[in-house]
Amino acid sequence: MTIRVLLADDQAMVRGGLRLILEDQPDIEVVAEAADGAEAVDLARRLRPDVCLVDIRMPRLDGIEVTRALAGPGVPDPLRVVVVTTFDLDEYVYGALRGGAVGFILKDAGPGLLVEAVRAATAGDALISPSVTLRLLRRLAFAGAPAPGAQTRPLSEREIEVVRAIARGRTNQEIAAELFISLSTVKSHLSGIQAKLGVRNRVEIAAWAWENRIVGPA
Structure with a gap:
């Protein structure tokens, strides 16, 4: 089964790097990219990807707001959201997890952990970067x-x-x-x-x- 992933990050270079890492895996396909939070919500609701990788700091809607909109309490048929960010502030971690995220990965955690987080989310598990955990x-x-x-x-x-x-x-x-x-x-x-x-x-x-x-x- 191919895991369909949406990338949401306001930096095109970051999205390109994440795409290269993920599409190097035979079972993962990036189906869409979003440059801001509002676009991420719209694309996710229309395409229904298996996993949404979402940055914290984005224009229009930040990653916490995107997570709540796609996976928060009361959302019918919620999507699986993994936050991928440079910032490991406690308020971001707690906000993401309370908002329904099934993962919180730092961008410097390495390609292996990123791929594992995507697969864990698909399997219904949660994965957080070890330093944050x-x-x-x-x-x-x-x-x-x-x-x-x-x-x-x-x-x-x-x-x-x-x-x-x-x-x-x-x-x-x-x-x-x-x-x-x-x-x-x-x-x-x-x-x-x-x-x-x-x-x-x-x-x-x-x-x-x-x-x-x-x-x-x-």
């Missing part, structure tokens, strides 16, 4: 906030290893390399962990790990 989760842990979900079955030793890696911000590919297992095995472990913990994605897995002291500050 660690900062947010450390604040969550130190604040004593409860993690979502309730553990219904104990995790295996291998699943605990995967959980620790996720809590440290590792991508699926990095986890596979560190644990000497295949990418498909990593994904299988993730599905099992989500079911056992009663969580929806890797961000909530990481939150559970920090709250339950499976991993802590280095």
Whole structure:
């Protein structure tokens, strides 16, 4: 299946770079580009792409407003939005996630993470740049906030290893390399962990790990 992607960024050079990275993958196709937020909303509603990659700072509508319009609470048949930005300010991260984004990726995170974020969004998962994840989760842990979900079955030793890696911000590919297992095995472990913990994605897995002291500050 080909993953259809819309790019929204006010810089043509950035859009061109993202297009080159994505279309180098055999299963990803860029179906449209938008130079501002209003155009992004219009194109997304008409074309219904599988994933929308949206910058934060854009003319007319910013990335948070675009995210709310396409994926926010109350939106019928919401689209999957991944925010791709240079700015990792907490207000942007929280605004994007509250607005319905299923990913928050920094532009300097590298091509591999960008592609993984697109595929994760298509699969119904969420992916946040590791540096952002660690900062947010450390604040969550130190604040004593409860993690979502309730553990219904104990995790295996291998699943605990995967959980620790996720809590440290590792991508699926990095986890596979560190644990000497295949990418498909990593994904299988993730599905099992989500079911056992009663969580929806890797961000909530990481939150559970920090709250339950499976991993802590280095």
